Amino acid sequence: MGCEVSAASVPPKRHLCDLRMGDLALELAGLGLAEKKARYHAKQIFNWVYQRKVTDFEAMTDLSKLVRSHLKENFDLTPLGKVFEQKSVDGTQKFLFQLSDGKTIESVLIPAQDRLTICISSQVGCAMGCKFCNTASQGLMRNLEVHEITRQVLELSRVANITNIVYMGMGEPLHNFENVCRSVEILLSQEGLNFSKRKITISTSGLVPQIRKMNERLVGPNRVNLAISLNGSYDSQRESVMPINRAFPIEELMQACRDFELEPHRRITFEYVMLGGLNDNLEDAERVMKLVEGIPSKINLIPYNPHPASPYDRPKEEKVEAFHRYLLDRNVSAMIRHSRGRDILAACGQLKSKFDEVVSVAQ
Ligand code: SF4
Known part of the structure; x- marks a missing residue:
């Protein structure tokens, strides 16, 4: 029997604008970040998205590489x-x-x-x-x-x-x-x-x-x-x-x-x-x-x-x-x-x- 993974089985990425600040902090805590750090990063990300209005995770230059690549792999940030x-x-x-x-x-x-x-x-x-x-x-x-x-x-x-x-x-x-x-x-x-x-x-x-x-x-x-x-x-x-x-x-x-x-x-x-x-x-x-x-x-x-x-x-x-x-x-x-x-x-x-x-x- 073959063991094929069809493209359709890859779940679509969740849009980052679905998350409230607390949801985002929880998501980051799941990466192993301490609670305070996760909350700090969540604030930074909100600031990038809603105040500086960036549409690319790579532009969030004050985030660690780990956080940036996690966001990139799991979330979508495309504009409407x-x-x-x-x-x-x-x-x-x-x-x-x-x-x-x-x-x-x-x-x-x-x-x-x-x-x-x-x-x-x-x-x-x-x-x-x-x-x-x-x-x-x-x-x-x-x-x-x-x-x-x-x-x-x-x-x-x-x-x-x-x-x-x-x-x-x-x-x-x-x-x-x-x-x-x-x-x-x-x-x-x-x-x-x-x-x-x-x-x-x-x-x-x-x-x-x-x-x-x-x-x-x-x-x-x-x-x-x-x-x-x-x-x-x-x-x-x-x-x-x-x-x-x-x-x-x-x-x-x-x-x-x-x-x-x-x-x-x-x-x-x-x-x-x-x-x-x-x-x-x-x-x-x-x-x-x-x-x-x-x-x-x-x-x-x-x-x-x-x-x-x-x-x-x-x-x-x-x-x-x-x-x-x-x-x-x-x-x-x-x-x-x-x-x-x-x-x-x-x-x-x-x-x-x-x-x-x-x-x-x-x-
Ligand atoms: S006014 Fe129109 S959009 Fe608003 S509740 Fe009634 S049917 Fe819906």
Whole structure:
């Protein structure tokens, strides 16, 4: 009998950006390094990858040869493949990245006066089926790995001075719970990209058990902001646009928000996409006001951006104004957020990989 080893039996290398600082220190301790030394090297490596942004282990010149060759043999450090980028007339930039299995995801850079926000994806496609959302029509293809989340930020931080991160791109972040939590820990790490926890927001369609889990899991230095995609003021209305509401009705969702422990001066953001003629009446405004009563919160009113596959209309400007005024007059913190990047389908609810179209246009 032959004893052939096929190329397929060699496991693919793990990407280094999958590892938190503690994971990396453990990995190095496995080489026989003392704990303190392993932690020191882990810090050095984080510094090389996230601050000096090198993409070659050989460039990490202050590491011992043993550590460098171990990393080289066992880990991958290739950058995320950027295949396409588009810039909107308002300065918003959309990037399409291709993953190692050929699937594609999108990230968006949104400039504002005093900040530059990156909106990142957490899944390829999404299972939540929100009716106003372009990504929903893809269904869920798979969860992103930790490194596929962190590298969206790392790649774009090479070319832009990013100040804020929102998990609001493709996918439901809390449906990929553990990988999203780990990516947050890496992005917050002082030796990593060193973001402040106040500058990172995880947005959810309302997965109540995972909101409660996040309350337990991301604590202390890892307590990032929570945003809820509300989009409806009563159950049957919300259900008609967000099927997840059947599993977790509004009352349960609001209770989970009330139970979510907020640090002083922190608030939960409620995103409210205003759909013309559906959820944009003053009766809706009154119900929304009552729903958030007692929760330190702010409400973002987002006039809907129609896209090709959606049945909804943009709300009339005067209805948006009246809704906003109703809330302000009753001391409810609310803002109208006009989505950015409408001309390049980078606005809220419009993300969907366009790789096939992009490739066919490019050919
Ligand atoms: S809005 Fe978010 S949660 Fe809903 S389908 Fe789209 S990507 Fe998924």
